[in-house]
Amino acid sequence: MxxxxxxxxxxxxxxxxxxxxxxxxxxxxxxxxxxxxxxxxxxxxxxxxxxxxxxxxxxxxxxxxxxxxxxxxxxxxxxxxxxxxxxxxxxxxxxxxxxxxxxxxxxxxxxxxxxxxxxxxxxxxxxxxxxxxxxxxxxxxxxxxxxxxxxxxxxxxxxxxxxxxxxxxxxxxxxxxxxxxxxxxxxxxxxxxxxxHQFFGNLVTMEWWNDIWLSESLTCFLALPKLHQHRYDMDLSEDSIIDKRWAEKIPRIVYVKGAAVLSMLENVIEPSNMRLLLQVYLSRYYFQSASTKNFVEILKQVTRDFREEAPEFLMSWLTQGSYPLVFINYDQNNQQFILSQTPKVGDISRRWLIPIWIDCAGGTVNETLYWIPKHSDLVIKLDEVTKTNQTAAITFNNNRIVYYGIVYKYVTE
Ligand SMILES: [Zn+2]
Structure with a gap:
């Protein structure tokens, strides 16, 4: 010895x-x-x-x-x-x-x-x-x-x-x-x-490892300081957050991107509803297991009267790899913005339901949440988002957490 x-x-x-x-x-x-x-x-x-x-x-x-x-x-x-x-x-x-x-x-x-x-x-x-x-x-x-x-x-x-x-x-x-x-x-x-994890993972456990985000992403969301800026630009992964392969090894995106997508969800549905969603989820599946379907069911119930896009939005981010780049063009003749999307990497047919907050820095119109649809462009008249008649007055996603890139294709006058 x-x-x-x-x-x-x-x-x-x-x-x-x-x-x-x-x-x-x-x-x-x-x-x-x-x-x-x-x-x-x-x-x-x-x-x-x-x-x-x-x-x-x-x-x-x-x-x-x-x-x-x-x-x-x-x-x-x-x-x-x-x-x-x-x-x-x-x-x-x-x-x-x-x-x-x-x-x-x-x-x-x-x-x-x-x-x-x-x-x-x-x-x-x-x-x-x-x-x-x-x-x-x-x-x-x-x-x-x-x-x-x-x-x-x-x-x-x-x-x-x-x-x-x-x-x-x-x-x-x-x-x-x-x-x-x-x-x-x-x-x-x-x-x-x-x-x-005492709450997400231990109290309510995912039914199978493909839904490990219900443990790791929710845990990261709960444990991370709020208003944390997420570095989506470093993410070149084509893996999706939900995948049956995660029974073998949990990838980084489940932690980082998963938490960012949940922060984006919190922005979309407001913090009080996010809290309600998590509370209902934990109490409904107390010491049981749950799946993505169960989580999204509760999200539907919580948001149906004011934000019915939320479930489709969340699923488009959980089930597809990569993230969108949003192109913002300005059509001078018709005085309107045209917003379109393409995936950062990988399969070019991927499309997301994308929340985007548009605000007038001059305060003439309140900040409004718009959605870029999956299969068409979003067209917004300038006078709908500002009364200043200036594209320079418009800000996108000001103080909002998102997990996608914006490419500005116009020059402000
Ligand atoms: Zn963990």
Whole structure:
């Protein structure tokens, strides 16, 4: 036994997403099948020593059967898909604080004892505050409590994090450094992401991996700061957000473009209706699985009286790769704008239902949302959008989040 092993011991933790739970126990290892887990772990020999702790989705209690065997028994989990079940065993140490929202609920952060840094507890205290505030704000926004334990495991892992139910993992390499605010910001990004998964992914799970956007895009939308400008111009991908191939590997567009499309949806339907949409979705499919169809059904109900284009708009962005370039021409003779679209890359037959906000900088006409149809141009008379008679007074998408490019084909007079 080498010196390091004697001091730090060994540790393991599971990562079952997408379909690795079946390697540990027989199961229906697909996200739509949920089950309550009842776990008992028998730890022998070295691992039976009190210096070892076993962690899972719920609280566990050790029973020292004899010198050679410790039996850990865990509380039953709520109904979970297999990929969110987890076990971790190691020489762990922890720090807990009480939550802002619910004083009875402790937020706990677990780490390996080998992380020997006397400042660790100061940092953990600040991280607890970050987590507590985000949890309170998020529960308030979505109007629901998942009942999940808010424990984090900070451990070396190649992923940034993983949203195991009741034991959210964040990579040790992201752990903040005392008095380095940038390291807190970087850590907080992953912390919030994993916490937002408590609602999207963990509470309501996609029926199958083709709809992974219901987990990752909604999570990014919830965890990202609002009015974040999205860099669509760097996106040359032809992949669509919904695709059955995402059972094997989740592509970057599901995170980045997915969140941007949801921000665009929020602009289209207004923030209060976006919130209502998410609240109805979470409460209707509480501890169940859902599909894109289910989400769009709720969107239809929420928007039918004032924004009936919303479902078709959303689907055109979720089911097609790339994004449109919008060309804006001005017809001098007829004093009208002509807006047309073409895909940035790939199949030139792709078309989107495109929202565009037109505003008069002179304030003579209020900002109005227009739609560029899929199969024809949008023609708008100048006097409909400004009373100044000047094309220079017109702004497009001012302070609006969109995921498409605009090419101006006219020169303002
Ligand atoms: Zn995620």
């Amino acid at each position: 080498d010196a390091n092993f004697a001091k730090y011991g060994r540790w393991i933790h599971t990562l079952f997403e997408t379909s690795y739970a079946r390697q540990l126990f027989p199961c229906f290892d697909e996200p739509k099948f949920r089950s309550a887990f009842k776990l008992q772990l028998w730890l022998y020999a070295e691992y039976a020593k009190p210096s070892y702790t076993a962690l899972s989705n719920t609280n566990g209690i050790p029973y020292k059967f004899n010198e050679n065997l410790t039996i850990w028994t865990f509380n039953d989990t709520p109904s979970l898909p297999t990929y969110l079940f987890t076990i971790a065993i190691g020489k762990f140490d922890h720090y807990c604080c009480s939550s802002e929202l619910d004083m009875d609920q402790n937020i706990c952060i677990w780490k390996l004892v080998n992380v020997e840094n006397h400042l660790w507890y100061n940092v953990a205290d600040k991280v607890c505050d970050q987590a507590s505030i985000f949890q309170a704000n998020t529960e308030n926004y979505v109007g629901i409590n998942t009942g999940a334990r808010l424990h984090f495991l900070i451990i070396p892992t190649y992923l940034n994090g993983m949203e195991n139910f009741g034991l959210l993992i964040v990579s040790e390499r992201l752990w903040p450094r005392e008095n380095n605010k940038y390291s807190y910001i970087a850590f907080e990004k992953t912390l919030k992401h994993e916490m937002a």
